[in-house]
Amino acid sequence: MDKYLLCFLLNNVYIRNQIFNQVYQLNRNLVKNQWRQALKSNSNVKEFVVLRWEDMIRNPIQLVNHRYYSELKRFYLTVRNLNWRVERYCTDFSFENKYFKHSDLYSILMHIARLNDVELFDHVVETLSFLSFDYITIKRSHFDFGELLALAAQSNSLEIVKYIIRAHRYTRRIDLTDQDYFKALSRSPLSKNYELFLLLTEYVNFPEPNHHNFERNLSNHHIILECYINAMRSGQIECVKWLLAQTKWNPFNSVKDIAQLRMYAGESGSFEMMKWLKESFNMSFFSKRFIDHCLKIKRLDIIEWIYQCEFETLEKDNPINTLLGSNMFIRIGFYLDIALHYRYLDGILFLFEKGAPFGSRIWTQVAKCGDQPTANWLIGIEPIDIEHPIDVAASIGNLEMVKWMNQTCPEGLSDDGIEKTIIGGHLETLEWIYENKTERCLNVKAINAAVSYNRMEIIEWFKLNDRELFNQCPSFVAVKNAIHSYSFEMVRFVHSNYPEYINGLSEAELNESLVLLVEYDQLDLFLIYRDRLGERSNLVQAIRASRHGGSYSVAIHHLDIADREIELSNIWFRAINSNDLQMIELLAERFGKTNADLPHYFISYINDIKVLDYMIDNYHLLFRCKLSWDIFVIMLYKGKQYHMVAHFLERVGCSYFYKGEEYKLGKHSVLIFKLYNTHRTRAIKRLKEAAFMNNQYIDK
The missing domain is CATH 1.20.5 (Single alpha-helices involved in coiled-coils or other helix-helix interfaces)
Structure with a gap:
C-alpha cells in the first residue's frame, strides 16, 4: 500500500x-x-491469558518469554534507585505472582547472557543483589555463575565471559571453581570462536590422567571428551589440534572414544573436519548412518567424497577383485527405500548410479514420503508393486500424492485405506476421497477408528455428510480404547449421540466400564453407568479398583463403601498430596474421631499453608499416636518443604530440638536444627533462603 x-x-x-x-x-x-x-x-498448559502492553512492559519474565529485549533493557536501566520503594517494586516486578521465583530470576540472567549485553547483565546482577522480599534478600551466591559462564561461552558472548572472569578473579564479587572454568571450556567450541576458547584455556588447569583414582579420572575424562565432541560438532579443527598438543588426554587412542567422535564429526556436516580426520587418523565415514545423515542435511558433496574415499580404499586393497556397485552398500545395510523420506532426489540419483539397491519396499516408501519428483523418476524405472497405493498415501494424509497415485494407477481404494485415513485424522484427504472416488466405507470399523483415536472432527463430519456410516453404533472395545487414551469428551459424545450404545452392553461390560471410569476419576460418566446397572452394579469391585488409580473423587462419593473396601489412608494421602483442604475437612469430620490415625510420613507431603494450619489446629484429632512437634517439623524437612518448616517455626515454634540435629541444609551443610536451638532467627532465615532457591514461597 x-x-x-x-x-x-x-x-x-x-x-x-x-x-x-x-x-x-x-x-x-x-x-x-x-x-x-x-x-x-499437553494437558498441563496454563490457562490462556492475553496481557495488555502496559502490563507486559512491567513484567520482566513476559518480556523475556516474548523476546522483547529492548524493552527488558529499558525496564532495568530506567530504574534509578530501588532501595526507597522495594515493596512497590516487588509488586511491579512480577505481574502474575506475588513473589518472583528463583528460576524466573535465573532465567532472565540466562537470556541476557545469550545477548552478550554487558551493561544490562551488570545492571541486572546489581539490581537483583539487593532486592528484598518480605522474607529473603537475594544474593549473588543464589545464582550459578558457573553455568552462566558456560552458557555465555557456548553462545559466543565474549564480553559476558570476560565480565564474569573479571568479577571472580579481580573484584571477587562472584564465586567460581576450577570445575566451572573446565565446564565452560568444554562448551566453548560450540561458539565457533577460537579466541574465546583460547581465553578460557588461560584459566583452566588441565588435570593429568590419574589411573590410581578411577572415579576422579573418569569424571575428568568425560569433561575432556565433551570438549572434543563439541569441537567435532562445531567443526573447530583448531580446538582439537590445541587439545592434542597441550594436554595429555588423547581420546583417539580409545576405540570406544573414536567411534563416538566419528559419529559427532559425521553428523556435524563439517566437510573440513571430516577431511582432516581422514587425513590424520584414517577415519572411514562410509556407513549407513553417515550416508543417511548426509541425505538428511542434503549434502551431495559429502556423499560424493565418502563414496570416492571408500572406492579408492577398496581398489587399493584388492585391485583385481574390487568390491564395487551394489555390494558396497549391501555390506553396510544401506538401501534407497530407507532414505526416501528426506526428499533429496539429487542424492538418491547419485547413489542409484553408483549401485545402491532399491530395497524391497521402495514404492511403499515413495507413497509415504509423498515426494512427486522422486515418484516421477521412479515410475520410469521400477513399476508400482503395491496392491493399493492410494491407501498408503491416504494413510499419511499427503493429498498431492493421493491425487498423483489416482492418476497413475486408479485401481481403487480399500476400506483399510479409509480406516487408516481416519486413524491419522486427515480430514482434508477424506473430503477429497468422498468428492472424487466412488468407494465408501460402510463398515463399522471406520466409526470405531474415529472413536478409538479420538478423531472428533472426522466423526462430526460423518454426522453431517455420511449419515449411513455415522448411524452405525461404535463397539464397546472402541469406547474402552477412548477411555484408556483419556478421550473422555469422545466418550460423552458417544453417549449423547448413540443412546443405543449403553443399552446394548452386557452386564459384564457395564461393570467393566464402571471400574475403568473409577480408575480415571470420571464421576459424571460413572454415575451414568451406575444408574443404568442399578442393583446389578458391582460398586464394591469398582471402588476397590480406585486404590490403583490416581484419583479418589468417586471413592469419596461412596464413602460408605470406601470405608469398608479401601484403606482409608489411601484417600487421606491423595487429599493431602493434592492440597484438597475441603476433602481433608470432610474426612476429618466423618472419620476423625474414630478412624483417623495418619502415618507420620504424610506430613512430608504438605506443601500448602492452609492445609498445614489445619493440620496444626487439628493435630490431636488426626494423629492419635503421640507425636512431638519436633518430629512434625522434621517430617516436613524430610519432604524438602522448607517454606512449610519456616512457617511452622514462626507460628508454633519449638522449645528445643532433641532430635534431628544431624540434618544439613544447603551447599554449606548447615546443621539447621542445631542452629535453631541457639540462633532461631538465623535458622529461619536460612530456611527461607532454601525455600527461595527451590521456588517455594508462602502465599499468605
Missing part, C-alpha cells in the same frame, strides 16, 4: 480504531489457536 494513502487512513480516528481492533482480534485468535494446539498435546 502506498505510504501516503496509509497515512491518510490512519489520520481518520474511526478507521484507525477499526484497523487496530481487527489486528488485535486476529492476533488474539492466532495466539488462542496456538494455545489450543498446545493443550491437545
Whole structure:
C-alpha cells in the first residue's frame, strides 16, 4: 500500500480504531489457536491469558518469554534507585505472582547472557543483589555463575565471559571453581570462536590422567571428551589440534572414544573436519548412518567424497577383485527405500548410479514420503508393486500424492485405506476421497477408528455428510480404547449421540466400564453407568479398583463403601498430596474421631499453608499416636518443604530440638536444627533462603 494513502487512513480516528481492533482480534485468535494446539498435546498448559502492553512492559519474565529485549533493557536501566520503594517494586516486578521465583530470576540472567549485553547483565546482577522480599534478600551466591559462564561461552558472548572472569578473579564479587572454568571450556567450541576458547584455556588447569583414582579420572575424562565432541560438532579443527598438543588426554587412542567422535564429526556436516580426520587418523565415514545423515542435511558433496574415499580404499586393497556397485552398500545395510523420506532426489540419483539397491519396499516408501519428483523418476524405472497405493498415501494424509497415485494407477481404494485415513485424522484427504472416488466405507470399523483415536472432527463430519456410516453404533472395545487414551469428551459424545450404545452392553461390560471410569476419576460418566446397572452394579469391585488409580473423587462419593473396601489412608494421602483442604475437612469430620490415625510420613507431603494450619489446629484429632512437634517439623524437612518448616517455626515454634540435629541444609551443610536451638532467627532465615532457591514461597 502506498505510504501516503496509509497515512491518510490512519489520520481518520474511526478507521484507525477499526484497523487496530481487527489486528488485535486476529492476533488474539492466532495466539488462542496456538494455545489450543498446545493443550491437545499437553494437558498441563496454563490457562490462556492475553496481557495488555502496559502490563507486559512491567513484567520482566513476559518480556523475556516474548523476546522483547529492548524493552527488558529499558525496564532495568530506567530504574534509578530501588532501595526507597522495594515493596512497590516487588509488586511491579512480577505481574502474575506475588513473589518472583528463583528460576524466573535465573532465567532472565540466562537470556541476557545469550545477548552478550554487558551493561544490562551488570545492571541486572546489581539490581537483583539487593532486592528484598518480605522474607529473603537475594544474593549473588543464589545464582550459578558457573553455568552462566558456560552458557555465555557456548553462545559466543565474549564480553559476558570476560565480565564474569573479571568479577571472580579481580573484584571477587562472584564465586567460581576450577570445575566451572573446565565446564565452560568444554562448551566453548560450540561458539565457533577460537579466541574465546583460547581465553578460557588461560584459566583452566588441565588435570593429568590419574589411573590410581578411577572415579576422579573418569569424571575428568568425560569433561575432556565433551570438549572434543563439541569441537567435532562445531567443526573447530583448531580446538582439537590445541587439545592434542597441550594436554595429555588423547581420546583417539580409545576405540570406544573414536567411534563416538566419528559419529559427532559425521553428523556435524563439517566437510573440513571430516577431511582432516581422514587425513590424520584414517577415519572411514562410509556407513549407513553417515550416508543417511548426509541425505538428511542434503549434502551431495559429502556423499560424493565418502563414496570416492571408500572406492579408492577398496581398489587399493584388492585391485583385481574390487568390491564395487551394489555390494558396497549391501555390506553396510544401506538401501534407497530407507532414505526416501528426506526428499533429496539429487542424492538418491547419485547413489542409484553408483549401485545402491532399491530395497524391497521402495514404492511403499515413495507413497509415504509423498515426494512427486522422486515418484516421477521412479515410475520410469521400477513399476508400482503395491496392491493399493492410494491407501498408503491416504494413510499419511499427503493429498498431492493421493491425487498423483489416482492418476497413475486408479485401481481403487480399500476400506483399510479409509480406516487408516481416519486413524491419522486427515480430514482434508477424506473430503477429497468422498468428492472424487466412488468407494465408501460402510463398515463399522471406520466409526470405531474415529472413536478409538479420538478423531472428533472426522466423526462430526460423518454426522453431517455420511449419515449411513455415522448411524452405525461404535463397539464397546472402541469406547474402552477412548477411555484408556483419556478421550473422555469422545466418550460423552458417544453417549449423547448413540443412546443405543449403553443399552446394548452386557452386564459384564457395564461393570467393566464402571471400574475403568473409577480408575480415571470420571464421576459424571460413572454415575451414568451406575444408574443404568442399578442393583446389578458391582460398586464394591469398582471402588476397590480406585486404590490403583490416581484419583479418589468417586471413592469419596461412596464413602460408605470406601470405608469398608479401601484403606482409608489411601484417600487421606491423595487429599493431602493434592492440597484438597475441603476433602481433608470432610474426612476429618466423618472419620476423625474414630478412624483417623495418619502415618507420620504424610506430613512430608504438605506443601500448602492452609492445609498445614489445619493440620496444626487439628493435630490431636488426626494423629492419635503421640507425636512431638519436633518430629512434625522434621517430617516436613524430610519432604524438602522448607517454606512449610519456616512457617511452622514462626507460628508454633519449638522449645528445643532433641532430635534431628544431624540434618544439613544447603551447599554449606548447615546443621539447621542445631542452629535453631541457639540462633532461631538465623535458622529461619536460612530456611527461607532454601525455600527461595527451590521456588517455594508462602502465599499468605
